[in-house]
Amino acid sequence: MNFPQNRAFEWVSQNLQPFVLGVLVLLATARFLYVLWPKWRIFRQVPGEDRFKYPLKRLGHTFRIAFLQAKMFKEAKAGWMHALIFWGFLIFLLRAAWFFFIGFFPAVELDGGGLETLYFFFKDSFIVLVTLAAIYALYRRTVERPERLTLSLEGIVILVLILAIMMSDALFDAGWQARNPQASMSGAWLGSLIAPMLSVFEVTAIIHLHNMAYWMHVICTLYFMTLLPGSKHFHIVTSIPNVFFSNGFEGGNQLHRIDFENEELENYGVSKIEEFSWKKLLDLHTCTECGRCDVACPALASGKPLSPKQLTVDLRDHLNNETPHLLDNDPQRSDGPLLLGGIINDETIWSCTTCGACEEECPVMIEYVNKVVDLRRGLVLMENRYPAEFANAFKSLETQSNPWGFGSNTRADWAQELDIKTWDKNNPTEYLYFVGCNGSFDDRGKKIATAVVHSLKSAGVAFSILGNDEGCTGDPARRAGNEYLFDMLASKNAELFKEKSVMKIVTHCPHCFNSLKNEYAEFGVELDVIHH
Template structure:
């Protein structure tokens, strides 16, 4: 009688050995996983279960289809093959354990066809995963991309995956020689191994080879499992949930604070446990791939901010604090700022969202930066000295530059702009914002918007001196109390005046009204001037005369990445210039580089490295433009200053799209 069972496993492979190994591995795995799970359960709440259908679709696209991985094509295919192979080979791993626990178990005949098909697909992925791991080792050991940290842990994981793949080949090849009646063209990889190197071996040697293949496979799987919660590869477990719980609506998931809650002892984040569970899950999910660093405008201008290192430092601190956090009465931990993260790191962030756009596992960075700023500003009054006057001006004059609020409407004095009348409202309220009302360059943009609206016959008016700052710079700089005061005032004004539709040319105002004011009971139809003008052009209410100026468009972070509007300004520019005259720089759309003004940075000096706006101008100048078109008043200021500093202001001009439209009418 053939001593080998139908599964190809000698009955002397004692199932209890596998059972003991699996039990020990399971205990070791749970021992490492349980504390992390408990810390997440005890963390601050964060509502992330809205719009479940959208979350599922987003998870299928980003996590399972690996859509964001392909932003870096070669590395993307490498990781995607490993991930998809992991999913396909889960069934193969289950089969190995079934064979070990039940050596004499025979599969029913009706499973033959699907099993053969699975084997064919499985073998394909074994080859793809093997090739991907070899490529990954080549990248880490030979190419050494700057964004990757060379670590023994990463090499070990890749070697383990290779062991799992190679042991599958060896096991299957030996099985097909031992049981030639079960050999099948469907298991083509095992057949190739059997014919190329094993067919001439003796039966005892083949049984030994099969045993080596089997035990190498299952033990490598168990060891790999136990490494996951102890390494950066914990993301294998956390990445899919992290994608599912990531935002499915625009904005930075910043929420209103209850300053009247007498039980609230702390505001913002001062110690690691004050982060929400989702933000702590982010820390465990970081793959250390460094994609966030590649497009960070702060890091690329030599500021002390690496989004990757920021996350790693917080994660390591969280892991170190975990034993204390699990105690009934944990000892107070060190403040995050100063001991874990440098102040300069947090203040370098422009909140542009480039890091979040690149992250393949949907880690959120901006809201953590703002949480930490909130902790410093609200609990310690610790912030750059340049912000003292800005905060005072926002509080007393509702603008960051100290202009009296009674002069807010002066910009429109010669433009014959009607004031909003709630008893006879216009279709739109035009909201020029602080820049449009007080900055000389911003006033010209506001005037162009007004002239264009009039030329198109749009019914609009302004609030004049009743308008106030949206509070965007205060919130991004961590002064949530001041933002709350400004937003509350504006919200009350909108409700009292019956405002429904708002047009703004400032993406920061747009973002606040659209994504943050609903928490203040105001649900506006918010329209950026590029969107309204594009609609007017489509409907024939705007007529443009195209010119042959060479134009390159600079995407605003808060209209682009934060609100996914890329097409409207391009539609306008396509009509304003001759075919072929509109250029695109490589770093555009979702990869557009920040001008350096966001996150309240326009109020702060850049004392370290090069200026972010200078870097952006260098990128834009690669297209040799005559005009740099923008759709944000702060981008206008930053890019114009950079052109002057580089003595390019006589050669290249900066125009808001509204100014270009006025010129072309």
């Protein structure tokens, strides 16, 4: 079965149509690439980051998060709205390609082998679904106006363009069937439904409507494309790659060790926007400004000056503003705005609890914690600027291996009456119970540690503790931006684990759990860490 020859040649003749369409495509593509090219150049010159490991896991993760929209449905109405528009977008990619194909090759016929009937059915069904979703999206932005959303004229324009593309698609089929009642367009049920309604118009009007639908569809599609790289809707291009390159299927916050022995390193952490890796910059361009991160953020809920969404938007806007200067290779430029203490206030950076709730909510897998820690590293290691109360904590971690200044020789005092074995390399137990600073020194933490000991004994688990040999994992120092201190503490612990042949660890502290399980591999120890 051949595709019906649904063509529109009255406004632009068949011979001239490929040239007119070619000019429009050339202009739109040139505009798209003109805005995109500087961003691509920046990606190529900023620090690299290995995000290509585990390609099959990444593909599976991308299919679940990006294509199935798995994280969208935590809010049912908004989730279905976005998912329907996204799925419709995928279906209409083929339809858009068809519109351009028949414009460039108006006389060519293709045999769909019957598949066109099935495609037209799904295509028309999604025209209805996407139209309803876009209307609801307009209603949310103009009437409901949720506080978490960034409301802008740009968002309205995009939704109007989507509606125009949907209506022009349906009208193109309907106009052809109204002009050619004898023509069969199997599966195009929406066009067949609308075509009789057009009979109230004169033939000339129907011809103009048919031609208008074609060119309206083409022009709206091209205009939509030109808007993407220069707006927040660039996430339509970047979101799927961003999900693919994310490490959401792995644990931890992707905080990596700094090689302090590398004499070529001039900066530790981030104090300039160009010091972020390409993946972190891709995050910035991927933000949809949906505000889900803000709703989940405990710092924002408690009144602190931190909005994860605004932090991302401010960094993105700063990146866009600095891009021309970065491409000019002007290292002596001194009149630009400061990133630390300027674009991003110190108080904003220190307000983050690094809990990762924002990352859990983000539907496009933006990573926030590693950027905050990078900025803190810049403040602490490069500018020696941090809250005054950190000074004593850093000193205590360095000298006593806990942030409160308790003597390291009292670390095991909590366990004196509990008859717990101390780890013996020559006669090791199956598990090491890593107590952590909280369980060793804090009064409430000691109760938790005692309860864990009773539970392990009741379960018949063979375990020991390190006693006074145990030290802080260094997590408080790392989260506070003092990577050098973390490196020192983690290196010492890693050597101790290797010396004592520790392989399996139980811990009740979530901070110790994360650090030992997800961050100590870079220090040469592979630990099987279990949370109680």
